[in-house]
Amino acid sequence: MTDPAPTALHRLRQSNAERVLGCLRRHGELSRAEVAEHSGLSRTTLSTILGDLIRRGVVVETELPPSNRRGRPTGGLALNPGAGQYLGLELGRNRIRLVLADAAHRVQARDDLSYGSARGAADRLALAERAVREAADRHGITLGTLAGIGVGSTGPGELVLAPAAGLAEPDGLRGRELIADRLARAFEVPVGVDNNTRLTALAEATWGAAAGASDLLYAHFSHGTGGGLIIGGQLIRGTGGVAAELGHLCVDDTGPECWCGGRGCLERYASVPAVLRATGHRRWAVLRDALAGDGAESEVVRTAGEHAGAALAAMCTAVNAGRVVLGGELAELGEPFLRPLRESFARRAMRSLRGGVEFGTAGTAPWGGALGGLALALHESPLLARYPLPQHPEQAAAPDAESGR
């Protein structure tokens, strides 16, 4: 056996460098003190590593806005914006939303467009591809440096990842696998596809109402009703990929059967179509205006809020998330929906939960799905798990370089 010393040392250096890069990927721009705090590395070690990363152009020094009284700007650190672009894409029910960002988390371009006449999955994917290329063109972004794509799509199911070459058997693919495969082949980068609501939870924990929170329940009340759960900073998918399917939590066991196979599901009460159906309106804007009056609309929205509060009480009893972020058209109605929701939650939740839960409204809407895709590409998926670091010359040919990983 050869002496493992040089390889081992290189790996330790690389592992420390990855820790620093991981902090910057996760949090965007940070001061040196913040990098030290998040990485847990000593000042001496950190100084060596940062010197090396800056020299090699992987990390750049920036100027943070003044945070002290004297108003002097402080030095910040960020991943080199030139080190790669990331694309977050939402293939929503009616619209495509896209966000192009650099590795420093700076959004360079965003766009949204309706599907128009594009109906089938293939047409819609082609439209999305064209929209990305056009947005990049308009903003002078070279897509040759694109490093990863994260996509939020509708409906339940598991995370799908495709390598840059696409999936092994591209024929007959459907749903998320089709999306991942086609986009990977079109842009020649790895692609991750997950539920758009679940990804919004990730966006809210990264940029939104609960930025930096490590435990978060996101609840979305829109055309569908859904949720996303973050525990310990990680998106929880569950054994079958359907964790936090809030819309299919039973809130009335004498209620109607649901397409999901359950009964009295929250989505039958606290979603845009359910509220429209119950009030006899066809357009959301009309219903919204009617809420100011004394009609049946207030009662329907109040019932929706009560059921939502009951479902959230059950969810919070299950996982004791300290932050609950509410999004979607119903949440945007404000107090007519939110007051009964909070009251119903308080009536059902144990005292120690009630005091410990902070409610907020979504801060990333309507870009949550696209920003969540971006967050997936930037720091949740294995896409970026190995930031490229050049081998030190003396270890380039070490035979045991993979051990210990």
Added chain:
Amino acid sequence: MTDPAPTALHRLRQSNAERVLGCLRRHGELSRAEVAEHSGLSRTTLSTILGDLIRRGVVVETELPPSNRRGRPTGGLALNPGAGQYLGLELGRNRIRLVLADAAHRVQARDDLSYGSARGAADRLALAERAVREAADRHGITLGTLAGIGVGSTGPGELVLAPAAGLAEPDGLRGRELIADRLARAFEVPVGVDNNTRLTALAEATWGAAAGASDLLYAHFSHGTGGGLIIGGQLIRGTGGVAAELGHLCVDDTGPECWCGGRGCLERYASVPAVLRATGHRRWAVLRDALAGDGAESEVVRTAGEHAGAALAAMCTAVNAGRVVLGGELAELGEPFLRPLRESFARRAMRSLRGGVEFGTAGTAPWGGALGGLALALHESPLLARYPLPQHPEQAAAPDAESGR
């Protein structure tokens, strides 16, 4: 700055060794192939590390039962049983249960006793201490090699850890802090105290009905109703330490107020006292016998099962756990409770959940709380996070030894 090379190399070796020891702590006895699989280390690296650990007496070679057709025994590996004892203790409602095990997960002694006339916390702790010392004596175990204690106690609340010296301000402590402090001082080892039901989830995932499962919901129907949740191999405690408080999930919002501040909590229906109250019986054995007849007992137990199924459907919708383990006296009633539970679960849960959830009954009862305490001491707490490894002589005085951790 001094050359960090020797320290760095030592740390890498130590980190690989810790990875191997972590696998053995978590899984008990393993074959070399299993250690390689769980640790992800290369054959060459593993062979060097194991040679060193065996030479130093930290790991021992064992003989695994034959697993192949030829019936030849295969070599196994385990932590050296002589490397330390661990104590799992349950301070239950009526009884103390204790389990003494070696670092190889082998239980050497167990005991259970009632509190008798011991009423206050101090008396009960003194009784528990005496019981541990007597059990050790009876089995010839030297408590001088005791390395850690995990305790399951009743009631909600957060994990409390005390270092071997006890807590900093020992006066006026109550509940878990009192337990942790007094036991740490009595045995001069670190102590972790958590909810006994939550710890049973850990026991079930380590030794019980779901051994090796990484996602598990444990539901306990006894004097109280509670639960424990494991996601990705980790016990989930939640922001306020009350995750998986199944007993306080609201199953009937027109139901009675609960001491917890909620309303219509599951514990009001699916617990031993609730069932006794509703049937007018005073003794569980009598109720159990009456279940064979056509009396009101069957109806009460059926309702309890239905409510339990509803609560579990909500919990599984929240986290999509693939395994549900049921324990406690109600679960032990069998089909009169379990059939309505499963049917109620199936009626409410979305189809994709229904097919994906495997129900089982507890395999560690009545030792779940004590074994869970043991699991906490063995592999969940920081007690064992740094298995002592001697410094290599050339690095003993390296100045930067703490950087990078």
